[in-house]
Amino acid sequence: MNSLNRNQTRVLIAKPGLDGHDRGAKVIARALRDAGFEVIYTGLHQTPEMIIQAALQEDVHVVGLSILSGAHNALVPEVISGIRSAGLNDVLFLVGGIIPEEDFEGLKQAGAALVFTPGTSLEEIITSIDRLAPRR
Amino acid sequence: MSKHSNDLKESQAAWNQRREQIEKKSPPRDERFTTLSDMDVPLLCTPDDLDKINFDYVRDLGFPGEFPYTRGVQHNMYRGKLWTMRQFAGFASPAETNKRFKMLLERGQTGLSTAFDMPTLMGYDCDSPKALGEVGKCGVSLSSLEDMEELFAGIPLGEVTTSMTINGPAIVILAMYYAMAEKQGVPKDKVRGTLQNDILKEYIAQKEWLFPIAPAVKLVIDTIEYGTLHYPNWNTVSISGYHIREAGATAVQELAFTLADGMAYVEESIKRGIPVDDFAPRLSFFFDVHNDFFEEIAKFRAARRIWSTMMKDRYGAKNPKSWMLRTHAQTAGVSLTAQQPMNNVVRVAIQALAGVLGGVNSLHTNSMDETLALPTDEAVLVALRTQQVIAEESGVANFADPLGGSYLVESLTHRVEQEALGYIKKIDDMGGMIAAVENGYPQAEIANSAYHFQQQLERKEKVMVGVNKYQINEKKRNIDTLYIDRTIEKRQAEKLRTLKQKRDAARVKACLEKVGNDAKSGVNLMPAIIEAVKAYATLQELCDLLRGIYGEYREAGSF
Structure with a gap:
C-alpha cells in the first residue's frame, strides 16, 4: 500500500449524542492537526444526521466518533450506515470513549475498524490512521 | 523565626553545597521535579521559605472554624462529625436507583447523591428522539x-x-424535589441537600447546557432567591471545580475558575437585591481530588483562605457562615485507568486521604471500574469502605489540619493561592467571569492544559502506571461491569405515555402558560415551575417552553 499523504487526508472528529465530555475529542483533533492531517471537529451534541451531513460535505476519509455516555451501540451504527448508504464507502471509522469490551464486536460488525479506550496513546491513533485510511 | 534566619541561611547554604557535591556523583533521577499540574517544586522547604512569604500564623492560618479557615471550617473538625460520605449514584430507572440508594444507606453512607442521565441533564424526556440510546446510561432517567x-x-x-x-434544567428538577418533599410532609426547614446548579462551569467544562448564558444565570439566581426565602437549609448552588479539572485544567486553574464562578453568582445575587449574608451561607463548593498529594492539600487550604477573604473584604459579608468555603470533593475520574483496574483502588485511597487532610466536608470516592462502565455494587462498596478505613482506622481524623505549619505545605498553599489570585485578577480585568466565559477564555486555558498534559504523557514525562509505564498484556480484563440494558428506554417511555394520559391536561396547559408568561416578564420562575411540576408537566415540556423564549446555547467547535 502506498504511504498516506496526511495533508490530503480529511478527518472528521465528531461528538454524537448528548454527551458533553469533549476533552478527548479536542485533544485528538489537535494532535491529528499537529501531525499534519486536515481536521474538522463537529462540536458537541450532534445528531447522527448532522454528522452524516458533515462527513458528506467535507468528503472525509476518516470519521472518529467520541462517545463517553454509553450510547455507542445506538449511535455508531446509525452514523456508519448513513455515511455508507450516501455513497462514501471507503471511510475509515474509529470509535473512542468509555466502551465496554463486550461491545467491541458489535461496533466492529457495524463497521468501526478500531475501538480506542482510555489510555490509548496519540501515537497509536495516528499510526492507525496512516495504516488504514483510504487512499483516494 | 527571623531570629534564627542568619544561622539558618548559613547552614542551609552549606548543606546545599554538600548536596550538590553528592549529586555530582549520583545525579537526581530527573531534570525537573514537578507537580501533576507541572509546577516546579523544591526538594526541601525550611523556615526560610516561610520568611520569604512573610508567613504570619494568626493572619494566614488562624484556628480551625475561624477566619480565614485555612485550617478547616469546623472548630473540632472530624472529631465533631466525620465528613459526609456521599457516593454519587444513578442509573437506569428511578426504581433501580432507589434500590442502590437504599443499599448505600444500609451500608453506612450518610448522604445521597443523584446522577442523572444525559437526556435529563439536557432537558429532554426519555421519549425524545434526542434521547436515543442515552436513557438511563450515565445516570437515572x-x-x-x-x-x-x-x-x-x-x-x-x-x-x-x-x-x-x-445544571441546565436545575430549576425544574429542584421544583420537583420541593414538590415531592411537600407531599411527604417534610417541613421546609428540614429539607436539606444540595443542587449543583452551577451553569457557568457547564459552558466552561461539562458542556450540558440549555439556554444562552444570561438567561441561564438568571435562573440560577431565581433558585438562590427562592431558596433563601423558603428553604433555609438547602444549598442552592454547588460551585464546581470538579468538571473543570476533569476537562484538563491544572489545580490552580480549577481553583481560580471555580472561585471566579462563585464570585459571579455572588455578584449577580447582590444585583438582584438579596443581602449577601442571606444567601452566601448556602453556597457550597465541589472540587476534584487528583493524584498529586501535596498540591491537592494546598489547593483546599488556599481555597478556604481566598474565599473567606473575598467574602469578607470584597463583598462585605458580616456573617462568618458567609465566609466559610464548605466543600464536597470527589476523587479524580480522569486518573483512573482501564488498564489493570484494581490499581484504581490504590489511587482512590491516596486521593481520598489528600481530601481528608485538606479538610473537605464531604467526599465521594470513585469505584475501580468507572473507566469501563458505571460501577457495580461490589466496586461501590470497596470505594465506600476506603473512606471508612481512612475515617476509622488510619487515625488521621483525630486531627484538625495535621499538615498545617509544614514548611512545604504552607509555601505550596501560598503559591497556589497567589497563582489563583493572578487568574482572578485577569478575569476581573476582562469584566468578570461571565464575560470571560462568553469570550471562551477559561475554555481555551483548559484545552491548552489538557493538550500539554497529553503530550507529557506521550513523552513519558508524566507517568500513568499501567498505561505508559509498567504495562502488561491483559487479554481479558478480570473485572465485572454493570450493564444497562436497552429495555429501560421502552419501559420509561411507556410510563411517561401513561402519565400523560392520566394527568389533568387543562391544568398542565394553564400551568405552562403561567410559566411562559413569567419567563417573558422576568419575575422569579420558581413558584410557577413548582405549580407546573405538581400538575405533572414534564421536564421537556418546561424546558422546550423556555428554549422557545430564551433560545439555545451553541458553542463554536474550536479545538
Missing part, C-alpha cells in the same frame, strides 16, 4: 414528578441530605 417520587420512595427526606447533579 427522570422526566416528571412521578419519576422523582419513585426515586425517593421510602427514603425519609427529612433525615437524609440529598445532592443532585443537575
Whole structure:
C-alpha cells in the first residue's frame, strides 16, 4: 500500500449524542492537526444526521466518533450506515470513549475498524490512521 | 523565626553545597521535579521559605472554624462529625436507583447523591428522539414528578441530605424535589441537600447546557432567591471545580475558575437585591481530588483562605457562615485507568486521604471500574469502605489540619493561592467571569492544559502506571461491569405515555402558560415551575417552553 499523504487526508472528529465530555475529542483533533492531517471537529451534541451531513460535505476519509455516555451501540451504527448508504464507502471509522469490551464486536460488525479506550496513546491513533485510511 | 534566619541561611547554604557535591556523583533521577499540574517544586522547604512569604500564623492560618479557615471550617473538625460520605449514584430507572440508594444507606453512607442521565441533564424526556440510546446510561432517567417520587420512595427526606447533579434544567428538577418533599410532609426547614446548579462551569467544562448564558444565570439566581426565602437549609448552588479539572485544567486553574464562578453568582445575587449574608451561607463548593498529594492539600487550604477573604473584604459579608468555603470533593475520574483496574483502588485511597487532610466536608470516592462502565455494587462498596478505613482506622481524623505549619505545605498553599489570585485578577480585568466565559477564555486555558498534559504523557514525562509505564498484556480484563440494558428506554417511555394520559391536561396547559408568561416578564420562575411540576408537566415540556423564549446555547467547535 502506498504511504498516506496526511495533508490530503480529511478527518472528521465528531461528538454524537448528548454527551458533553469533549476533552478527548479536542485533544485528538489537535494532535491529528499537529501531525499534519486536515481536521474538522463537529462540536458537541450532534445528531447522527448532522454528522452524516458533515462527513458528506467535507468528503472525509476518516470519521472518529467520541462517545463517553454509553450510547455507542445506538449511535455508531446509525452514523456508519448513513455515511455508507450516501455513497462514501471507503471511510475509515474509529470509535473512542468509555466502551465496554463486550461491545467491541458489535461496533466492529457495524463497521468501526478500531475501538480506542482510555489510555490509548496519540501515537497509536495516528499510526492507525496512516495504516488504514483510504487512499483516494 | 527571623531570629534564627542568619544561622539558618548559613547552614542551609552549606548543606546545599554538600548536596550538590553528592549529586555530582549520583545525579537526581530527573531534570525537573514537578507537580501533576507541572509546577516546579523544591526538594526541601525550611523556615526560610516561610520568611520569604512573610508567613504570619494568626493572619494566614488562624484556628480551625475561624477566619480565614485555612485550617478547616469546623472548630473540632472530624472529631465533631466525620465528613459526609456521599457516593454519587444513578442509573437506569428511578426504581433501580432507589434500590442502590437504599443499599448505600444500609451500608453506612450518610448522604445521597443523584446522577442523572444525559437526556435529563439536557432537558429532554426519555421519549425524545434526542434521547436515543442515552436513557438511563450515565445516570437515572427522570422526566416528571412521578419519576422523582419513585426515586425517593421510602427514603425519609427529612433525615437524609440529598445532592443532585443537575445544571441546565436545575430549576425544574429542584421544583420537583420541593414538590415531592411537600407531599411527604417534610417541613421546609428540614429539607436539606444540595443542587449543583452551577451553569457557568457547564459552558466552561461539562458542556450540558440549555439556554444562552444570561438567561441561564438568571435562573440560577431565581433558585438562590427562592431558596433563601423558603428553604433555609438547602444549598442552592454547588460551585464546581470538579468538571473543570476533569476537562484538563491544572489545580490552580480549577481553583481560580471555580472561585471566579462563585464570585459571579455572588455578584449577580447582590444585583438582584438579596443581602449577601442571606444567601452566601448556602453556597457550597465541589472540587476534584487528583493524584498529586501535596498540591491537592494546598489547593483546599488556599481555597478556604481566598474565599473567606473575598467574602469578607470584597463583598462585605458580616456573617462568618458567609465566609466559610464548605466543600464536597470527589476523587479524580480522569486518573483512573482501564488498564489493570484494581490499581484504581490504590489511587482512590491516596486521593481520598489528600481530601481528608485538606479538610473537605464531604467526599465521594470513585469505584475501580468507572473507566469501563458505571460501577457495580461490589466496586461501590470497596470505594465506600476506603473512606471508612481512612475515617476509622488510619487515625488521621483525630486531627484538625495535621499538615498545617509544614514548611512545604504552607509555601505550596501560598503559591497556589497567589497563582489563583493572578487568574482572578485577569478575569476581573476582562469584566468578570461571565464575560470571560462568553469570550471562551477559561475554555481555551483548559484545552491548552489538557493538550500539554497529553503530550507529557506521550513523552513519558508524566507517568500513568499501567498505561505508559509498567504495562502488561491483559487479554481479558478480570473485572465485572454493570450493564444497562436497552429495555429501560421502552419501559420509561411507556410510563411517561401513561402519565400523560392520566394527568389533568387543562391544568398542565394553564400551568405552562403561567410559566411562559413569567419567563417573558422576568419575575422569579420558581413558584410557577413548582405549580407546573405538581400538575405533572414534564421536564421537556418546561424546558422546550423556555428554549422557545430564551433560545439555545451553541458553542463554536474550536479545538
